[in-house]
Amino acid sequence: MSSKNNDIQFFRNEVKKFIEERNWTKYHNPKNLIQAMGIEVSELSELFLFKDYSIDEIMENKILFEDIENEIADIFIYLISFINILNMDLTKAFMKKMEMNRAKYSTKEFNDGSYYKK
Amino acid sequence: MSSKNNDIQFFRNEVKKFIEERNWTKYHNPKNLIQAMGIEVSELSELFLFKDYSIDEIMENKILFEDIENEIADIFIYLISFINILNMDLTKAFMKKMEMNRAKYSTKEFNDGSYYKK
Amino acid sequence: MSSKNNDIQFFRNEVKKFIEERNWTKYHNPKNLIQAMGIEVSELSELFLFKDYSIDEIMENKILFEDIENEIADIFIYLISFINILNMDLTKAFMKKMEMNRAKYSTKEFNDGSYYKK
Amino acid sequence: MSSKNNDIQFFRNEVKKFIEERNWTKYHNPKNLIQAMGIEVSELSELFLFKDYSIDEIMENKILFEDIENEIADIFIYLISFINILNMDLTKAFMKKMEMNRAKYSTKEFNDGSYYKK
Numbered sequence: 436m437s438s439k440n441n442d443i444q445f446f447r448n449e450v451k452k453f454i455e456e457r458n459w460t461k462y463h464n465p466k467n468l469i470q471a472m473g474i475e476v477s478e479l480s481e482l483f484l485f486k487d488y489s490i491d492e493i494m495e496n497k498i499l500f501e502d503i504e505n506e507i508a509d510i511f512i513y514l515i516s517f518i519n520i521l522n523m524d525l526t527k528a529f530m531k532k533m534e535m536n537r538a539k540y541s542t543k544e545f546n547d548g549s550y551y552k553k
Numbered sequence: 554m555s556s557k558n559n560d561i562q563f564f565r566n567e568v569k570k571f572i573e574e575r576n577w578t579k580y581h582n583p584k585n586l587i588q589a590m591g592i593e594v595s596e597l598s599e600l601f602l603f604k605d606y607s608i609d610e611i612m613e614n615k616i617l618f619e620d621i622e623n624e625i626a627d628i629f630i631y632l633i634s635f636i637n638i639l640n641m642d643l644t645k646a647f648m649k650k651m652e653m654n655r656a657k658y659s660t661k662e663f664n665d666g667s668y669y670k671k
Numbered sequence: 672m673s674s675k676n677n678d679i680q681f682f683r684n685e686v687k688k689f690i691e692e693r694n695w696t697k698y699h700n701p702k703n704l705i706q707a708m709g710i711e712v713s714e715l716s717e718l719f720l721f722k723d724y725s726i727d728e729i730m731e732n733k734i735l736f737e738d739i740e741n742e743i744a745d746i747f748i749y750l751i752s753f754i755n756i757l758n759m760d761l762t763k764a765f766m767k768k769m770e771m772n773r774a775k776y777s778t779k780e781f782n783d784g785s786y787y788k789k
Numbered sequence: 790m791s792s793k794n795n796d797i798q799f800f801r802n803e804v805k806k807f808i809e810e811r812n813w814t815k816y817h818n819p820k821n822l823i824q825a826m827g828i829e830v831s832e833l834s835e836l837f838l839f840k841d842y843s844i845d846e847i848m849e850n851k852i853l854f855e856d857i858e859n860e861i862a863d864i865f866i867y868l869i870s871f872i873n874i875l876n877m878d879l880t881k882a883f884m885k886k887m888e889m890n891r892a893k894y895s896t897k898e899f900n901d902g903s904y905y906k907k
Contacts, residue, residue, distance in 0.1 A: 450651075457664060465601060477831030480588070483587065485821060494639065521618075523621070677798060695899075705834050705837065743872065748887070767862065769862075776811060782810070
């Protein structure tokens, strides 16, 4: 295994292998994985509850940064598990949604930093 | 742009460009992006509320499958936005967490389909 | 029915009747109700995404205030449904938890506006 | 204080006093309280992740039941905190929403156990 691999297929293979080796496919239905994803987003959220970290403060705080990395990894692992069981093409889904977003929020109307149409 | 690109850097560039062109970086602080991620997970969850779809039913239902693709893309786009603002290495975070998971759930103890240690 | 009733038992009876009249008890298992509660909290959250309302702004904005009321009611209705199916005593649960909170966050240590122990 | 009190005003007073005694009102803005509510719903959700408890199993499992009580109390305490800062009338919000629900899901159309209109 390369020490650096950014490809979605790489993530999918790693997660698939991990799940199969533990005989956990039976837990991996869509509802369970969405529930798990939501729980991990909440654990990430909890790191910021009643806190007001600037981006600099986060990047200089090694422990906090690692906690955030771990929660982001958890969310991502469940997201990858989810597309694995549905054999969903993440790149295709991403590009289609970006295209929809570009059409909905045209740079002509949304170039002044406002978020919603006037 | 290639019609098929699976690389995390590709997703990061696409999202960064989209945000900058709309002057939306000011909305993209960690708390807002986590909040948005949670909302998108909930919208995905809502597609399954009070429903019991099998994986086959999902894959044969074109409209449902596309709805799910759109929500997964939304979650993923916010996740990519989040690692963009913290310049987080998703591959590194993923591999570190997978290593932790392999240590915590050894295949020796977790090979019989149970989820928790006895 | 009194036009003003604040008692938990009143809420429980109202929700129970509503569910039974529609023959919906079969949907009301713990996992579904928790999932639904989470979705409603997210809908409330969405009213505040990328927004910075002061409390005064909320109270003066009749439409926003009613939207918030509706989401709070939805969360509360699912919470009441949940305690209904488990026949849980909300007052007892509340008082026990408040007692735990008072012990964990003593006013001696937590009287200066800090949230976490030094 | 009565050992048994089911009135919303009672809960509101108890929570208000607890927050004021610790000088925590500054943390209690709408966004923070919604975030906290979401985290507590997730902690409740986590008790059920990859599990399939029947209602009987929950009611006979004293430790699980108390864990659930504590999470429900946490959700409820944040909900009460939220209506406290906006001085929202929970009974009014509840009755208005129930009225809307009765209109939307008439017993004429929703009496056969289906959840959505045909």
